[in-house]
Amino acid sequence: MGSAPAISPFVIFLASIFTSNMVLSNFLGMCSFISVSSEYKTATGLGKAVLLVMVFTTVINWLLYHYVMVPLGLDYLRYLLFIIVIAATVQIIEMFLDRYLTDLHMKLGIFLPLITVNCAILGISLFMIIRSYSFLQTVLFGIGSGLGWWLAIAALAAIREKMAGNELPPGLAGPAITFIITGIMALAFVGFSGIFMVM
Amino acid sequence: MKKGAVKALFIRNIWDENQVLRQILGICSLLAVTNQLTNSLVMGIGLIFAVALSSLTISALRNYIPHRVRMIAQTLIIAAWVILFDIILKAVLPDISRALGPYVGLIITNCIIMGRAEAFAQMNPPLESLLDGVFAGLGYTIVLVIIAFVRELLGFGTILGVDVNFIGFETWTIMVMPPAAFFLVGVMIWIVNNVVARKQAGGGKRG
Numbered sequence: 483m484g485s486a487p488a489i490s491p492f493v494i495f496l497a498s499i500f501t502s503n504m505v506l507s508n509f510l511g512m513c514s515f516i517s518v519s520s521e522y523k524t525a526t527g528l529g530k531a532v533l534l535v536m537v538f539t540t541v542i543n544w545l546l547y548h549y550v551m552v553p554l555g556l557d558y559l560r561y562l563l564f565i566i567v568i569a570a571t572v573q574i575i576e577m578f579l580d581r582y583l584t585d586l587h588m589k590l591g592i593f594l595p596l597i598t599v600n601c602a603i604l605g606i607s608l609f610m611i612i613r614s615y616s617f618l619q620t621v622l623f624g625i626g627s628g629l630g631w632w633l634a635i636a637a638l639a640a641i642r643e644k645m646a647g648n649e650l651p652p653g654l655a656g657p658a659i660t661f662i663i664t665g666i667m668a669l670a671f672v673g674f675s676g677i678f679m680v681m
Numbered sequence: 682m683k684k685g686a687v688k689a690l691f692i693r694n695i696w697d698e699n700q701v702l703r704q705i706l707g708i709c710s711l712l713a714v715t716n717q718l719t720n721s722l723v724m725g726i727g728l729i730f731a732v733a734l735s736s737l738t739i740s741a742l743r744n745y746i747p748h749r750v751r752m753i754a755q756t757l758i759i760a761a762w763v764i765l766f767d768i769i770l771k772a773v774l775p776d777i778s779r780a781l782g783p784y785v786g787l788i789i790t791n792c793i794i795m796g797r798a799e800a801f802a803q804m805n806p807p808l809e810s811l812l813d814g815v816f817a818g819l820g821y822t823i824v825l826v827i828i829a830f831v832r833e834l835l836g837f838g839t840i841l842g843v844d845v846n847f848i849g850f851e852t853w854t855i856m857v858m859p860p861a862a863f864f865l866v867g868v869m870i871w872i873v874n875n876v877v878a879r880k881q882a883g884g885g886k887r888g
Contacts, residue, residue: 506859508713509708509709509710509711509712509713509859509862510709510713510787511709512708512709512712513705513706513707513708516705517705558764558768560786561760561764561767561789562757565757565760565789565790566753569756599756599790599792599795600790601709601710601787601790601791603790604786604787604790605709605787605790608782608783608786609783612782612783651871652878653871653874653875653878654871654874656874657705657867658867658868658870658874659867661863661866661867661870662863662864662867662868664863665861665862665863665864666860668859668860668863669860672859672860
């Protein structure tokens with residue numbers, strides 16, 4: 483285990499929301515970001531589900547990596563083990579919500595299976611290993627990244643809802659304009675850079 | 682397999698159903714690695730490798746994998762091939778492996794592979810699935826290379842790391858930054874949509 487970088491966990495938290503936002507500067511979780519962002523309500527639902535899964539999987543993956551995989555020299559299997567952990571976590575969260583928090587399950591249920599293949603989830607587990615974050619840094623990184631992803635998809639969905647009635651050139655409507663809006667949003671988030679430094 | 686079938690498969694995957702531009706799949710890695718042409722080429726090769734061999738394996742095992750657990754079985758097969766590619770890359774091109782960072786591992790969650798597995802390999806024989814995978818990966822790589830070419834040329838004034846900025850223009854810093862990737866993909870989808878619409882309106886032959 484390399485020594486953890488000397489960055490305050492709180493800075494990592496803020497940076498992962500704004501300056502190194504998962505979607506807008508690391509491009510993770512784009513597939514669902516583009517396809518599930520036409521309605522604000524659905525988008526925030528997915529955002530919440532991503533936040534929930536992200537926090538659980540980073541914590542479990544961090545423990546698994548540092549206490550099982552490193553001691554046993556199984557580093558090269560990390561992709562395989564992380565993806566199994568993610569799939570299992572999603573399944574367990576879904577079963578738990580179904581049993582105890584039926585209300586929330588009704589709202590988030592359909593999004594949970596989608597999340598298994600959301601690359602943001604696997605991505606942040608890989609980032610925390612590559613950047614050798616400590617446990618506390620990892621927890622805040624997970625929460626911050628989830629919030630950042632939620633913020634980005636909610637903002638995009640709100641913009642798309644507002645401009646739903648606008649007339650566009652036929653080729654531009656749909657995904658093309660969504661990418662261009664995202665580009666402008668990313669440009670706005672670039673404005674935060676320099677406030678916090680990570681990496 | 683007939684010769685015409687191969688050609689039809691090729692055209693469908695490269696143009697009609699191009700995974701990136703028509704299906705909007707596999708966008709994450711596409712945007713992240715395209716600021717340098719070298720990285721994009723390696724990423725493209727990695728994806729072709731992973732999607733072709735995963736399709737082959739999934740297709741060969743399609744009658745043995747129970748339907749209920751097929752998603753997780755497919756994911757594990759994909760992960761195994763990606764790990765292999767990652768190990769090879771680390772050994773052969775360690776610098777590029779470092780530059781690509783987590784994005785090699787993220788080939789696992791690249792929707793293109795899962796998409797081909799579900800849409801094609803699931804119900805077609807192994808050889809066809811292998812070809813389908815190669816062509817789908819090629820369609821992705823072509824888009825990757827075009828975008829990387831523009832971004833590297835305008836952003837750094839270089840191509841494949843070689844300085845080609847003879848006239849000494851000011852490099853566009855924005856091209857290296859994330860927003861430009863979004864703009865370029867958006868514009869490219871726009872152009873392709875228009876070309877497709879024009880072809881259909883003109884009634885000309887497609888492809």
